[in-house]
Amino acid sequence: MKLKCSPVVLVCRISLACALFALVTFSGLFQKSVAAQSLAFVRIVHASPDVGTANVFLDGSKLLSNFQFGTVTDYATIPPGPHKVQIALIGKGIGAAVITQTLSVDPGIAYTVAALGTKSTGFSLDVFTDNNQISNGTAKVRVYHLSPGTGTVNVSNGNSTLISGLGYPGASNYLSLQTGSYSFQVTTTQSSATLPTVPVTLKANTVTSIFAVGVVNGTPQIEFVTAQVSGLPGMPLTGSDPNPNAAPGESQALSPWIWLFVVLALIGIGGAVVVTRRLALSHRQVIV
Amino acid sequence: MQNMRAVRLTLYFFALALTLILGGCDQSLASQTTLPHAISPTPSPKSTSTPVLKLKGRANPVRLLIPAIHVNASIETVGITSNGDLAVPTQNPWEHVGWYASGPYPGERGSAVFDGHLDRPGGYPAVFWYLRDLHVGDEVRVIYANGKTLQFHVTDLAFYSPQDAPIQEIFGNEAGTYLNLITCAGDWIASQHQTTLRLVVYTTLD
Numbered sequence: 001m002k003l004k005c006s007p008v009v010l011v012c013r014i015s016l017a018c019a020l021f022a023l024v025t026f027s028g029l030f031q032k033s034v035a036a037q038s039l040a041f042v043r044i045v046h047a048s049p050d051v052g053t054a055n056v057f058l059d060g061s062k063l064l065s066n067f068q069f070g071t072v073t074d075y076a077t078i079p080p081g082p083h084k085v086q087i088a089l090i091g092k093g094i095g096a097a098v099i100t101q102t103l104s105v106d107p108g109i110a111y112t113v114a115a116l117g118t119k120s121t122g123f124s125l126d127v128f129t130d131n132n133q134i135s136n137g138t139a140k141v142r143v144y145h146l147s148p149g150t151g152t153v154n155v156s157n158g159n160s161t162l163i164s165g166l167g168y169p170g171a172s173n174y175l176s177l178q179t180g181s182y183s184f185q186v187t188t189t190q191s192s193a194t195l196p197t198v199p200v201t202l203k204a205n206t207v208t209s210i211f212a213v214g215v216v217n218g219t220p221q222i223e224f225v226t227a228q229v230s231g232l233p234g235m236p237l238t239g240s241d242p243n244p245n246a247a248p249g250e251s252q253a254l255s256p257w258i259w260l261f262v263v264l265a266l267i268g269i270g271g272a273v274v275v276t277r278r279l280a281l282s283h284r285q286v287i288v
Numbered sequence: 289m290q291n292m293r294a295v296r297l298t299l300y301f302f303a304l305a306l307t308l309i310l311g312g313c314d315q316s317l318a319s320q321t322t323l324p325h326a327i328s329p330t331p332s333p334k335s336t337s338t339p340v341l342k343l344k345g346r347a348n349p350v351r352l353l354i355p356a357i358h359v360n361a362s363i364e365t366v367g368i369t370s371n372g373d374l375a376v377p378t379q380n381p382w383e384h385v386g387w388y389a390s391g392p393y394p395g396e397r398g399s400a401v402f403d404g405h406l407d408r409p410g411g412y413p414a415v416f417w418y419l420r421d422l423h424v425g426d427e428v429r430v431i432y433a434n435g436k437t438l439q440f441h442v443t444d445l446a447f448y449s450p451q452d453a454p455i456q457e458i459f460g461n462e463a464g465t466y467l468n469l470i471t472c473a474g475d476w477i478a479s480q481h482q483t484t485l486r487l488v489v490y491t492t493l494d
Contacts (some may be wrong), residue, residue, distance in 0.1 A: 038454040108454035205390035234373035235450040239472030239483035242411035
């Protein structure tokens with residue numbers, strides 16, 4: 001069997017292949033941040049006193065059945081982007097929805113969507129962006145004021161005011177509290193109505209939401225619904241110093257070396273290409 | 289004469305390419321071999337939150353098995369560091385995995401999370417060194433203190449920078465029964481004492 005090219009050309013081609021392989025090997029080291037399409041997280045609280053038990057539809061499909069006043073769902077995952085949300089009383093079709101609203105949600109974000117309003121004010125969905133990240137060993141608390149006609153409220157733990165002037169509809173800032181049992185007292189700023197206390201046990205690394213729903217003078221009467229979720233920590237430090245005895249900054253010297261290798265690989269590829277072409281040309285001239 | 293020069297040049301390029309290959313292999317594979325080393329104390333921030341032992345009628349997970357990458361590791365409970373990050377195992381930082389005990393149990397609805405070190409000081413492999421070699425469909429088994437075993441399978445692998453990681457999705461996805469495994473990836477940043485990326489392996493209960 002006769003070789004179609006000279007051994008020199010063959011070696012040159014092999015070296016080209018080797019250099020390309022080296023380049024590919026190095027490119028594998030540069031891991032890109034592959035942020036897969038993240039979902040959005042949505043929970044819904046039924047806080048509309050004048051809407052009975054209902055079904056909830058998302059983009060025309062039923063998301064929740066028998067959704068009762070004063071309940072809050074877990075977080076459900078939905079694709080990011082705009083979504084048509086409709087709420088219709090049970091027994092009535094989506095065509096008789098009392099609330100139809102388009103909400104837009106972002107990837108990786110958690111939301112609380114509150115079904116609000118009365119017959120006189122009209123019904124709507126209000127969206128609150130949640131932050132369930134937690135600090136070490138503490139507990140976070142947030143109050144959602146979803147009680148129409150109550151005016152602004154203050155929240156205290158008996159000793160001191162924790163939240164003041166929270167209006168309807170609104171959500172407080174997150175309070176970072178020590179773990180333990182609390183009895184929160186909610187008072188209205190515009191009336192002397194006595195509201196029920198809110199007993200809550202705050203566990204470490206949790207986020208507790210307190211929803212004020214209902215009406216002060218009427219039905220359904222005002223009540224406080226609580227929901228507690230696990231707090232979200234930041235990403236762990238699971239790597240180690242590859243050069244622990246180096247002086248500060250010395251271990252970073254790896255990156256320039258990698259780049260040097262890449263440059264040398266490119267030179268190798270370029271050189272091998274040039275030599276291969278020249279040899280092929282001279283070989284052709286010899287044949288002619 | 290010209291031909292000899294070409295041969296010399298070719299050999300130079302061949303040597304260069306060979307050097308690069310060996311260098312490349314050295315960079316990417318050097319620490320994949322298990323070498324003797326001195327174990328130094330964990331460099332991670334101290335965990336000030338006391339891990340919670342959950343033994344109220346439910347057995348804690350005690351062992352993690354990932355046959356595809358030969359992981360057979362004890363499980364410690366971990367909490368949150370003073371920086372707000374998920375803590376890492378402290379009893380045996382390099383061989384154990386940590387279970388975020390404030391989250392759900394693996395096997396409960398929600399996202400249970402295990403973390404484990406990628407490497408030890410000096411770059412030597414730790415428990416989750418080969419996590420990046422997992423593929424969708426690979427089995428992950430959790431053994432509980434009562435002897436029960438649950439099996440999960442890999443559904444996705446993703447690399448994130450720590451700041452951009454979808455924390456809610458990793459720790460707070462309640463749409464199913466998940467077990468997510470986290471370790472480091474990317475390059476070491478000495479000034480930040482951490483790597484550039486995190487690898488998250490998403491698994492779901494079979």
